[in-house]
Amino acid sequence: MPLIRALLGTTPGALVLLLATATAAQAPAGVVQQQVALDNDSVWVALLTFPPGSASGEHSGLDPELGIVIDGELTLVTPAGREVLGPGSVRWLPGLTVHDARNEGARTVKLWVVLFKK
Secondary structure, eight states, rough: OOOOEEEEETTEEEEEEEEEEEOOOOOOOTTTEEEEEOOOOSEEEEEEEOOTBBBBBBBBOSEEEEEEEEEEEEEEETTEEEEEEOOEEEEOOOTTBBEEEEOOOOOEEEEEEEEEEE
């Protein structure tokens, strides 16, 4: 059974995540889900799924991260502004960059996230 986690905030070197074991069919509507593909001393890689209307909430991490949108349209809000990212869009966020990732559309968003641990 995959781990379903809601994105909540930050902790040194990683995002703080609320853990809940559930299948995708059991996940509450509007909750960001993740499937961790790799987690070691150097990197954390996960596929995040944002149902319509969901958001990460404003947060930051100590370490830099890379996001790659693979499906849907993700709205990314940073101090630099607000942008809508479609499939194939890639964004780099330096460590400590406050940001909010949102699905303001009607279609599910899928996004690979890579956190580079120090």
